Amino acid sequence: PNLKAMVGLPDFDWAARNYLPLLNYTYYRNGAAGESSYRNNLEVFGRYTFIPEVMNDVTKIEESLPTTILGHNFSAPFYISPCAYGLYGHPNAEANFVKGAAVGKILYIPSGYASLSIEEIHALKAEGQVVFQQLYLTTNDTETQSLFDRSKAAGADALVFTVDAPIFGSRHRAARLDWDYYHKLQNMTDLPIIVKGIMSAKDAKKAVENKVPAIVLSNHGGRQLDGAPSALEVAIDIYKEAPEVFNQTEVFADGGVRYGTDALKLLALGVKAVGLGRPFMYSNVFGQEGVERVIELFKKELAVDGANVGLGSLKDINPGFLNLSPNNWH
Numbered sequence: 001p002n003l004k005a006m007v008g009l010p011d012f013d014w015a016a017r018n019y020l021p022l023l024n025y026t027y028y029r030n031g032a033a034g035e036s037s038y039r040n041n042l043e044v045f046g047r048y049t050f051i052p053e054v055m056n057d058v059t060k061i062e063e064s065l066p067t068t069i070l071g072h073n074f075s076a077p078f079y080i081s082p083c084a085y086g087l088y089g090h091p092n093a094e095a096n097f098v099k100g101a102a103v104g105k106i107l108y109i110p111s112g113y114a115s116l117s118i119e120e121i122h123a124l125k126a127e128g129q130v131v132f133q134q135l136y137l138t139t140n141d142t143e144t145q146s147l148f149d150r151s152k153a154a155g156a157d158a159l160v161f162t163v164d165a166p167i168f169g170s171r172h173r174a175a176r177l178d179w180d181y182y183h184k185l186q187n188m189t190d191l192p193i194i195v196k197g198i199m200s201a202k203d204a205k206k207a208v209e210n211k212v213p214a215i216v217l218s219n220h221g222g223r224q225l226d227g228a229p230s231a232l233e234v235a236i237d238i239y240k241e242a243p244e245v246f247n248q249t250e251v252f253a254d255g256g257v258r259y260g261t262d263a264l265k266l267l268a269l270g271v272k273a274v275g276l277g278r279p280f281m282y283s284n285v286f287g288q289e290g291v292e293r294v295i296e297l298f299k300k301e302l303a304v305d306g307a308n309v310g311l312g313s314l315k316d317i318n319p320g321f322l323n324l325s326p327n328n329w330h
């Protein structure tokens with residue numbers, strides 16, 4: 001496939017479908033059961049429209065893309081979400097994500113089920129590059145301590161604990177957000193532990209009460225519980241029920257983000273950065289260059305779409321730019 005012909009993120013889905021072995025593509029593309037959460041993740045963005053402002057000076061918007069995530073500087077408010085098995089997309093697997101993220105100066109969060117080991121991935125970092133580490137945990141404390149220690153020794157700057165995938169019995173406890181368990185984990189490492197997979201305003205509030213440094217609103221790309229709400233719906237609920245959450249912890253969100261406008265709708269509500277999963281997995285069909293191209297395209301979209309919404313700076317986005325009454329034409 002021709003990388004130059006890729007002009008938007010959905011094009012990478014097309015490329016992966018056409019150029020990866022069917023089983024590999026299917027692994028990435030999969031949603032749970034009837035895939036209604038998978039589809040809703042994509043379609044929900046079409047149900048909410050902007051309230052744009054005109055006659056604003058928008059010429060400098062590109063300069064406003066850089067942001068911080070847990071105090072670390074990045075060139076844009078989006079990152080590579082943790083997805084298992086990079087090898088299904090390219091022989092260099094996760095090496096392309098860590099190097100592509102370095103070139104594009106965005107955050108990469110490798111999966112605990114990556115094709116390369118924690119040590120191999122972090123060894124590929126550029127000087128000063130910040131990379132977090134996602135982990136799946138069991139209730140075996142010795143194993144957990146070893147994963148924490150390995151991540152720290154490898155140079156991870158934060159850990160991401162995924163709680164929306166209680167596939168094994170041992171994870172059910174975490175999925176109920178047993179917050180005592182969270183405190184126990186936080187006592188086992190000095191790295192910040194982000195909780196990924198928050199799906200309600202109630203749990204977001206509990207995370208804040210328990211002093212979690214950051215949360216990710218996510219239904220795992222619609223791959224776990226069919227019928228789980230999308231990040232945008234959860235962000236709207238938080239905005240309505242407990243808007244202070246957005247100031248009390250860093251809130252990230254993922255699922256179905258494919259266009260600059262999707263990201264802007266989440267940012268408008270107070271989300272600090274958005275994660276993209278499948279678009280990066282698909283882009284790996286082109287290797288590192290594909291990863292870099294997605295970053296470049298998405299930065300451009302954020303700037304162009306932000307300007308069209310009427311933003312002088314991306315930092316000016318706020319809930320006033322979003323019409324919270326959904327249309328029902330989908």
Ligand code: FNR
Pocket residue numbers: 027028029041081082083084111112113134162196218219220221222223254255256257275276277278279281
């Ligand atoms: C995932 N996701 C995921 N999450 C996680 O915390 N650990 C993991 O190992 C994986 N593995 C994984 C594999 C594949 C193939 C996909 C598509 C997703 C979920 C991922 O981090 C993120 O939440 C979603 O991918 C976001 O949705 P989009 O951008 O793929 O629509």
